Each structure stands twice: as structure tokens, then as C-alpha cells.
Amino acid sequence: MATRAVISLPATPKAGEAFEVRATVAHAMETGYRSSDEGARLPRDLVRRFECRLDGELVFAADIFAAISANPYVSFWMRASQSGELRFSWRGDNGFEHFETRTISVT
Amino acid sequence: MKRREFIVSAAVFAALPEAQAEEAAMRDAIRTWAGRDPEAGTLKIDIAELVENGNAVPVRVTASEPVVGLALFTPLNPEPGVIQVSLGAAAAKPEFSTRMRLARSQRIVAVARAADGRCWQTGVDVIVTLAACVEP
Numbered sequence: 001m002a003t004r005a006v007i008s009l010p011a012t013p014k015a016g017e018a019f020e021v022r023a024t025v026a027h028a029m030e031t032g033y034r035s036s037d038e039g040a041r042l043p044r045d046l047v048r049r050f051e052c053r054l055d056g057e058l059v060f061a062a063d064i065f066a067a068i069s070a071n072p073y074v075s076f077w078m079r080a081s082q083s084g085e086l087r088f089s090w091r092g093d094n095g096f097e098h099f100e101t102r103t104i105s106v107t
Numbered sequence: 108m109k110r111r112e113f114i115v116s117a118a119v120f121a122a123l124p125e126a127q128a129e130e131a132a133m134r135d136a137i138r139t140w141a142g143r144d145p146e147a148g149t150l151k152i153d154i155a156e157l158v159e160n161g162n163a164v165p166v167r168v169t170a171s172e173p174v175v176g177l178a179l180f181t182p183l184n185p186e187p188g189v190i191q192v193s194l195g196a197a198a199a200k201p202e203f204s205t206r207m208r209l210a211r212s213q214r215i216v217a218v219a220r221a222a223d224g225r226c227w228q229t230g231v232d233v234i235v236t237l238a239a240c241v242e243p
Contacts, residue, residue, distance in 0.1 A: 018199035018200060019199070031208075033185055035139070052191055054197055055200050057195060057196070057197065058193065058195040059194075059195045059197045059198055060192065060193070060194060060195065060198055060203070061192070061193040061195075062190050062191065062192045062193075062203070062205075063187075063188075063190070063191040063192075064190050064191075064205075065186055065188040065190065065210045066184075066186055066187055066208070067181060067186065067188070067189040067190075067207050067209075068184065068189065068190055068203075068205060068206070069162060069163040069164075069206040069207060069208055070162075070163070072204055072205070072206075073202070073206050074190075074192075074203060074204045074205050075203065075204045075205075076192075076198060076200075076202070076204075076231070077196075077198065077199040077200035077202065078198055078199050079196050079197060079199040080197065085154075
């Protein structure tokens with residue numbers, strides 16, 4: 001099944017003005033501490049790192065651990081002086097990778 | 108010694124070594140991330156004081172001055188690390204929000220790191236009535 005991510009940000013932020021970016025990705029964030037109904041330990045499967053880059057320049061990155069809830073959510077504030085491309089990436093265990101791109105047009 | 112005092116002190120002594128070990132593990136994790144022991148300082152941690160469901164607790168950490176890094180730690184979850192954030196030049200505010208798991212009632216700690224290497228921390232007590240399913 002294709003991974004789903006939801007990103008919320010203004011499409012046309014004002015130049016130099018702060019705006020909030022909220023991002024979440026569908027992922028169970030299995031801690032490795034839980035057991036299945038049959039008693040077997042459920043193996044650890046986590047998203048480990050989230051990054052947001054504006055035209056290649058790092059805006060916000062988060063290393064996340066088992067204590068982050070399922071469907072990991074982060075929000076942060078950024079500003080842009082010119083239009084550009086925001087690239088979001090999530091990477092984790094078992095080769096998990098998800099990428100999203102959003103274009104922002106500064107007004 | 109009255110019976111009640113005895114029960115209380117016995118409980119405190121029984122819990123002490125374990126709690127100290129976990130506090131030490133958290134201090135080590137903080138030192139690894141920050142590169143030193145942070146001073147006590149001001150950081151705003153927005154989190155409900157009384158949490159009904161520890162599986163997804165909204166939390167926001169805000170610093171009062173520009174920082175390059177923010178992180179959250181817990182002494183009594185199975186691991187001390189929660190999230191470690193890096194902020195680039197385009198980050199507009201020294202803050203972030205997320206949703207975290209809490210295995211039990213505890214004092215969670217937020218740490219900030221400034222560009223000049225200073226770091227400081229603050230803690231907040233959270234009471235959890237239904238813990239996250241993180242224990243075996």
C-alpha cells in the first residue's frame with residue numbers, strides 16, 4: 001500500500017513572514033516493546049528521521065524515537081524570502097522512505 | 108515511627124535506586140545530544156498536566172531566544188529519547204510541536220541548544236492515567 005502523508009502549509013505565504021508547516025505520515029511506529037495476541041514480540045519498526053528542505057537548504061529536521069506516537073506528526077514555523085520547492089522526507093527502519101514536494105509561491 | 112510514615116518511607120526507599128538509574132540514563136542521553144550538562148533555564152513546554160491517554164499526547168516546546176536545536180527526554184519511558192530537532196536558518200520560530208507517548212507519570216525534560224554552544228533545560232510533571240502500550 002502506498003504510504004500517505006498529509007502536509008499543511010499556506011500555498012502563497014508573504015515574503016519574509018512566518019508561517020506554520022504541519023506534516024504527518026501514516027506509519028505504525030511499532031516500538032518493539034509490544035507483544036502480539038499470540039505472545040510473540042512485535043519487531044521494532046520506526047520512522048527515524050524527518051527532514052524539510054527549501055531548495056536543498058535544511059529548514060527543519062527531527063530525529064524521532066519510539067516515544068513518538070503512531071503516524072508521527074511535527075509542526076514548525078518557517079519563512080521564505082522567495083518562491084521555491086519544499087522537499088519533505090521521512091526515513092526509517094526496514095528501508096522505509098517517503099518523499100513529498102510542495103511548491104511555495106511567495107507573494 | 109507511625110505505620111503510615113513507615114509505609115511511605117519504605118515505598119520511597121524501594122523506588123529510589125531504580126528511579127536514580129533511569130534519571131542517570133536520561134542525563135547521559137541529554138549529555139550525548141547537547142555535548143554537556145545543560146544549565147537550568149527557561150523553556151516553555153505546553154503539555155496537558157493530566158493526560159488520560161498516554162498513546163498520543165500533544166506537546167509543544169518553545170524557547171524564548173533563537174536556538175539551533177531542541178529536544179525532549181523522558182526518565183521513565185523505556186528509552187530516554189523522544190525527539191531531537193534541528194532548526195535551519197529559514198526556521199522562523201524556536202519551537203516545534205509533536206505527539207508523544209508516555210509510559211507513566213513522570214517529569215519530562217526539554218533541552219535547548221543555541222548557536223554559541225550554550226544549552227539549558229526545563230522539566231514539567233505530567234500525570235498519566237492510561238499509559239501508552241510500550242511495556243512488554
